[in-house]
Amino acid sequence: MRTLLIWLPLLINATAFSQDSIAVAPATNDLHRYNIFLKGEFHDRRLENEHSFLLLAKYLHINNNVRHLVFEYGPDFSYLANRYLQTQIDLMPGRRYLYFSKAFWDSLVLYNNAQPSYDRLKIHAFDFNRSISTAMAFGEMILHKEALSDAAIQFSINKIIEWKTTPWTWEGQEKFVDQMNALRSLCKNKEALLMQYFGEDWLAFAAILNHNVKSKSTVDRDKKVIKYLTTFLTNKSGGEVLFNYGISHTFLNGVGFGKMLDKNSRYAGKVCSIYPYYQLPPEEKSKIQSRKDSYLPINIIAELEQYTPYALINLEHRGLYPTQFKISQWVYVIPKAKQP
Secondary structure, three states: OHHHHHHHHHHHHHHHHOOOOOEEOHHHOOHHHOOEEEEEEOOOOHHHHHHHHHHHHHHHHHHOOEEEEEEOOOHHHHHHHHHHHHHOOOOOOOOOHHHOOHHHHHHHHHHHHOOOHHHOOEEEEOOOOOHHHHHHHHHHHHOOOOOOOOHHHHHHHHHHHHHHHOOOOHHHHHHHHHHHHHHHHHHOOOHHHHHHHHHHHHHHHHHHHOOOOOOOOHHHHHHHHHHHHHHHHHHOOOOEEEEEEEHHHHOOOOOOHHHHHHHOOOOOOOEEEEEEEEEOOHHHOOHHHHHHHOOOOHHHHHHHOOOOOOEEEEOOOOOOOOOOOOOOOEEEEEEOOOOO
């Protein structure tokens, strides 16, 4: 009975995410060619993005050996996200958890727990750390621990943990970055002490501490991110990778890491960029959505309006990439989110 009561909220929260499935025309399905999948999104369509990403992650996990999910956040986020997958402990009770709904994470938990332990999805993130996420991560890492013997480092960590109750702002982020730089300086040549103190959390702490990606701009961020990404891709355990990132990062003819990866001889031909086409009335689309959609041939737009929800359309197979649509090889048809 106790087990049932624990799992019942997860089942209720996941209900909205249990419907629909990916549809790919068998004759055009050559997704097996790719090792790296870049799902683009428009950030203002949160509910559509959550649902479509979850469906795509499940589909590619089953059919294309995807075992790693990469989000547009920093290593502080990945620490918290993986912890939630393992424990279901909400470190931000009453608030939208980790920039996604709790229903999203609970659905991912249910899916992951149904897989063998060696075959579960893992979360990664290589963008910039955010004040509130780092504060939550550090707070969790030192919970129930004695104070560090180095009082200066302990004081610096405590100051960062104070961001846990402060709403995120760009101005606050700049102050937080200064504090992280100061902590990094204090931690130099203290690796042995910190390894012993943080134990199994040492690698996560070090990844957050030493992560050097600035919050602005997209181009500058991705020039830094690409170094972490290529290291990850070289050293990761088995399985392919699915990214959930804003479109500016995922286009193959843009300024983000999508193009950088595709131009890298090691990954050329292995990168699949997936453009999100939202079946929304024109008045509900942002200016940038409308502009990017306009790059699609008009006859294709008419077709996309008729496709079933969550269809994956191979534009390269149809000769449209890169001759007419230079952004992505595939289009992902995303319907308007159902109201809860």
